[in-house]
Amino acid sequence: MKPYSVALLALLLAGCGGPSGEVSQADPSKPHSGGTLRVALDGDPQCVDPQQAGNNTALNVGRQLVDSLTDQDPVTGAIVPWLAERWEVDADSRRFTFVLRQGATFSDGAAVDAAAVKANLEGILALGARSILGSTYLAGLKRIDTPDSHTVVVEFEQSNAQFLQATSTMTLGLLSPANLALSSGERCQGQLVGSGPFVLKSFVHNQKVSLSRREDYAWGSSLAAHTGKAWLDGIEFLIIPESGVRLGSLASAQIEVNTSVAPQDEPGIEGQGLVLLTRANPGVVFNLALNESTPLFADIKVRQALNKAIDRAELQRIISRYQKPATALLATSTPLYRDFSSLLAYDPDGARRLLDEAGWQVGADGVRVKDGKRLAFRLDYWQQTPILELVQQQLKGVGIDFQLNKSTISQVTAIQAGGDFSVRFLNLTRADPDVLRTVYDARGYNINKREPGEVDRLLSESSKTLDSAKRQGLIDQASELLLRDGHAIALVELATVLAHGKKVQGLHYEASSRLQFFDTWLQP
Amino acid sequence: MRGTALYLLGRGGQALLVLWAAFSLSFVVLYALPSDPVSIMLNQSGEQSTVNQQQVAALRAQYHLDEPLAVQYGIALWHAVQLDFGNSIQSGQPVSASLAEALPKTAALALVSLAVALVLGVSLALVASLTRRRWLRDLLLGLPAVAVSLPTFWVGLLLLQWFSFGWHWFPAMGNQGFASLVLPTLTLAIPTSAVIAQVLARSLAATARLPFVDALRAKGLSPLRVLLTHVLHNAVIPILSLSGVIVGSLLAGSVVTETVFSREGVGRLAQGAVSTQDIPVVQGVVVLAALIFIAVNLLVDLLYPLLDPRIRGAAR
Numbered sequence: 101m102k103p104y105s106v107a108l109l110a111l112l113l114a115g116c117g118g119p120s121g122e123v124s125q126a127d128p129s130k131p132h133s134g135g136t137l138r139v140a141l142d143g144d145p146q147c148v149d150p151q152q153a154g155n156n157t158a159l160n161v162g163r164q165l166v167d168s169l170t171d172q173d174p175v176t177g178a179i180v181p182w183l184a185e186r187w188e189v190d191a192d193s194r195r196f197t198f199v200l201r202q203g204a205t206f207s208d209g210a211a212v213d214a215a216a217v218k219a220n221l222e223g224i225l226a227l228g229a230r231s232i233l234g235s236t237y238l239a240g241l242k243r244i245d246t247p248d249s250h251t252v253v254v255e256f257e258q259s260n261a262q263f264l265q266a267t268s269t270m271t272l273g274l275l276s277p278a279n280l281a282l283s284s285g286e287r288c289q290g291q292l293v294g295s296g297p298f299v300l301k302s303f304v305h306n307q308k309v310s311l312s313r314r315e316d317y318a319w320g321s322s323l324a325a326h327t328g329k330a331w332l333d334g335i336e337f338l339i340i341p342e343s344g345v346r347l348g349s350l351a352s353a354q355i356e357v358n359t360s361v362a363p364q365d366e367p368g369i370e371g372q373g374l375v376l377l378t379r380a381n382p383g384v385v386f387n388l389a390l391n392e393s394t395p396l397f398a399d400i401k402v403r404q405a406l407n408k409a410i411d412r413a414e415l416q417r418i419i420s421r422y423q424k425p426a427t428a429l430l431a432t433s434t435p436l437y438r439d440f441s442s443l444l445a446y447d448p449d450g451a452r453r454l455l456d457e458a459g460w461q462v463g464a465d466g467v468r469v470k471d472g473k474r475l476a477f478r479l480d481y482w483q484q485t486p487i488l489e490l491v492q493q494q495l496k497g498v499g500i501d502f503q504l505n506k507s508t509i510s511q512v513t514a515i516q517a518g519g520d521f522s523v524r525f526l527n528l529t530r531a532d533p534d535v536l537r538t539v540y541d542a543r544g545y546n547i548n549k550r551e552p553g554e555v556d557r558l559l560s561e562s563s564k565t566l567d568s569a570k571r572q573g574l575i576d577q578a579s580e581l582l583l584r585d586g587h588a589i590a591l592v593e594l595a596t597v598l599a600h601g602k603k604v605q606g607l608h609y610e611a612s613s614r615l616q617f618f619d620t621w622l623q624p
Numbered sequence: 625m626r627g628t629a630l631y632l633l634g635r636g637g638q639a640l641l642v643l644w645a646a647f648s649l650s651f652v653v654l655y656a657l658p659s660d661p662v663s664i665m666l667n668q669s670g671e672q673s674t675v676n677q678q679q680v681a682a683l684r685a686q687y688h689l690d691e692p693l694a695v696q697y698g699i700a701l702w703h704a705v706q707l708d709f710g711n712s713i714q715s716g717q718p719v720s721a722s723l724a725e726a727l728p729k730t731a732a733l734a735l736v737s738l739a740v741a742l743v744l745g746v747s748l749a750l751v752a753s754l755t756r757r758r759w760l761r762d763l764l765l766g767l768p769a770v771a772v773s774l775p776t777f778w779v780g781l782l783l784l785q786w787f788s789f790g791w792h793w794f795p796a797m798g799n800q801g802f803a804s805l806v807l808p809t810l811t812l813a814i815p816t817s818a819v820i821a822q823v824l825a826r827s828l829a830a831t832a833r834l835p836f837v838d839a840l841r842a843k844g845l846s847p848l849r850v851l852l853t854h855v856l857h858n859a860v861i862p863i864l865s866l867s868g869v870i871v872g873s874l875l876a877g878s879v880v881t882e883t884v885f886s887r888e889g890v891g892r893l894a895q896g897a898v899s900t901q902d903i904p905v906v907q908g909v910v911v912l913a914a915l916i917f918i919a920v921n922l923l924v925d926l927l928y929p930l931l932d933p934r935i936r937g938a939a940r
Contacts (some may be wrong), residue, residue, distance in 0.1 A: 144715075144892075144896060146668070146714045146715040147714070147715050147716060154665070154666065154667075154668050154673070155668045228679040228682055228683060229662075229666065229675045229679035229680050229682065229683040230683065232665075232666055232668070232673060232675060235675050235676070235679055236674050236675065236676075239676065283716075284716060285711055285715075285716030285717065285718075286716075288715055288716040288717070289715070289716065289717050304725070304888055305715065305717070305722065305725065305726075305888065305893070306726075306882075306886075306887075306888045306889070306892040306893065306896070307798065307799060307886075307887075307888040308798070338797055338798070338886065339886060340796075340797050340886040341883050341886065341892075342781075342883060342884055342886070344781060345781070345784060345796055345797065345884065345885075345886060348784060348785065348788070348789035348796060349788075349789070349796045349797060351789060352788065352789040352790075352792060352796070354788070354795060354796050354797070509664055509667055510657060510660075510663070510664050510901050511657075513663040513664065513667055514660075514663070517663060526671070527671055528671050528674070529671060538674050539674065545674050545676075
């Protein structure tokens with residue numbers, strides 16, 4: 101197979117001065133420079149270092165502070181240039197060679213060069229579990245070479261196609277080498293020096309994070325709608341835990357953006373002349389992953405019956421209208437998504453037939469019985485979701501007693517760590533189909549606790565290639581097997597819903613359904 | 625003189641015992657919970673964490689979470705004795721820094737609320753005691769029961785709805801400036817003033833039935849003068865005894881109030897730390913709260929004899 105390479109189209113014309121501040125006020129559609137955007141977050145970011153962060157609030161703050169080697173087109177999923185102006189990936193996706201653009205600097209004046217990239221990747225690896233997302237992206241990193249000051253060669257022990265998409269995330273965003281010398285705790289508290297369009301002024305826990313514009317910024321991503329510095333003077337992320345207060349503050353113009361709209365607030369927002377912006381989170385949809393080391397779910401027929409007994413169209417009635425029932429194990433916004441709704445059809449008779457064949461006969465109370473045991477299993481979960489109760493009713497319809505135990509995150513993680521569970525309820529946001537391998541690979545995380553098989557071979561093959569057609573074929577086959585053999589019972593997609601005032605322009609989601617404010621401006 | 629020194633020494637010993645008990649009890653409770661702060665941190669987004677198990681184990685070891693319980697307790701206590709509560713597991717911030725940042729904000733809110741609650745509560749009790757209209761007295765004395773039963777978050781949201789979202793008089797969130805203090809202060813003062821009003825009204829009524837009041841009346845003093853100069857003085861002792869409860873309710877109320885009004889403070893810090901089982905932070909907050917209670921109770925005990933000569937006599 102020929103090496104996969106991307107040639108840079110010079111999307112950013114150097115020397116093309118931005119029209120900042122000189123825009124005629126008469127034209128409301130022309131970007132206006134200036135103003136501070138007040139953005140409500142629903143919780144304390146805890147740690148604002150994007151390399152360590154695991155929650156969306158922190159990732160949304162971090163995205164504004166750091167640039168990445170690449171960027172990802174939210175529409176096509178394609179990886180495009182940012183700090184790296186071009187790159188090459190070898191035939192089995194083990195060696196990645198990035199050529200950096202010249203002239204980019206960190207806000208402390210240090211150059212964004214090959215040594216800085218190497219120091220960052222090694223730093224993230226050294227963070228271990230502290231880099232909640234990065235430790236997965238960099239698993240198996242073997243060595244990093246810097247043949248010259250603007251070329252970086254990253255080599256992995258095994259094929260690692262997902263690494264290219266990972267370089268577009270804020271998690272692998274770059275910090276100044278001097279900044280990396282600080283402790284992880286100091287960086288968490290806001291001592292961050294990146295090369296991004298904004299710099300961090302202050303971070304007060306449970307209160308706000310203030311950013312100001314970097315005036316000499318001139319290396320926006322090739323996806324950006326403009327060149328030069330950002331439009332906004334600054335951004336204030338205000339931490340407002342109550343959803344009703346976020347809604348009222350937005351309606352009374354005390355903030356401009358509410359990043360987290362509660363489903364019950366959605367109808368109110370549309371009536372108040374505010375704008376709702378929504379996008380499905382890419383990655384693995386909310387699903388039930390079955391523990392196949394239990395006698396019950398070792399039986400493929402029982403797993404398949406579960407899948408057929410669920411009426412996903414009915415789930416739509418109780419979720420947000422901006423959220424959609426699953427049509428595959430991957431959400432629609434994931435690159436290489438393909439519709440598998442034919443495998444997710446509601447077929448209660450088929451489910452009953454499968455359970456009959458598996459030897460589970462309807463008992464006195466309507467729940468099926470086999471060898472004196474009832475067809476019952478319990479789910480411990482912590483997520484806020486109305487759908488599980490409905491799933492419970494639907495399963496009851498075919499004679500399955502699905503018991504729900506809503507608990508705390510700590511109790512659920514303890515139960516999962518102990519391995520004493522029948523089923524898990526989860527989703528995982530990632531704008532790369534490799535997320536399937538992250539969760540289901542029997543030789544990796546092995547959420548199903550099953551023996552390796554064909555699915556794992558396909559997933560492993562898919563991590564060896566960045567050839568879209570070839571990768572699509574492998575991901576399709578793996579997705580199909582995961583659904584058809586009932587390893588995962590796909591339910592609904594997760595959607596991010598934000599609301600903003602009418603004056604906010606140029607705000608959109610990036611590929612992972614998080615926010616990039618570089619092109620955002622405020623109408624005067 | 626020697627008696628006073630011995631008394632203070634005894635109280636100091638008691639205080640240390642209370643601090644140790646608070647520290648140890650919270651330690652046991654936090655460790656009795658299933659799971660641990662590291663797993664919670666790794667799952668903080670609510671999504672599946674896929675960090676590999678060796679890395680998780682390494683991180684756990686950093687916080688001594690892999691040691692036996694007794695060893696962990698010993699390490700934590702040894703550091704706590706040196707006033708070092710370590711770093712937050714969730715945010716990496718030193719606990720002492722978090723507390724130093726949050727305490728002034730909560731103290732300002734609690735003190736202003738206490739002042740407002742005293743004014744409201746004492747006025748209500750006095751007016752209720754003075755009025756001759758029975759219906760008005762019943763109405764006024766019924767108010768505290770209503771005020772106490774109003775959920776704090778609901779009162780807060782209601783105030784926000786009117787005064788911030790509707791009329792734009794006060795900001796809905798933040799710690800900036802006096803304006804941001806008005807609505808949270810009211811929210812926190814209402815239940816506290818109700819407690820003060822109820823206890824004081826009852827105490828005033830009881831004191832007013834004592835024989836010395838009849839004597840004063842018989843001398844021809846006006847009811848207002850009797851109430852303000854003689855009855856009130858004798859009736860405040862129960863309020864003083866309630867100080868501990870009032871401080872406790874202000875601290876507890878700050879959790880809800882700071883959340884509704886998006887304020888930085890000890891309440892928010894505690895709420896966040898408890899929900900993420902962030903042991904060092906919770907321990908810091910617990911010890912701080914215990915210190916405040918000890919200080920308040922000591923102050924009250926020292927004030928009693930100054931206010932009431934009978935207690936002074938009994939103590940000697």
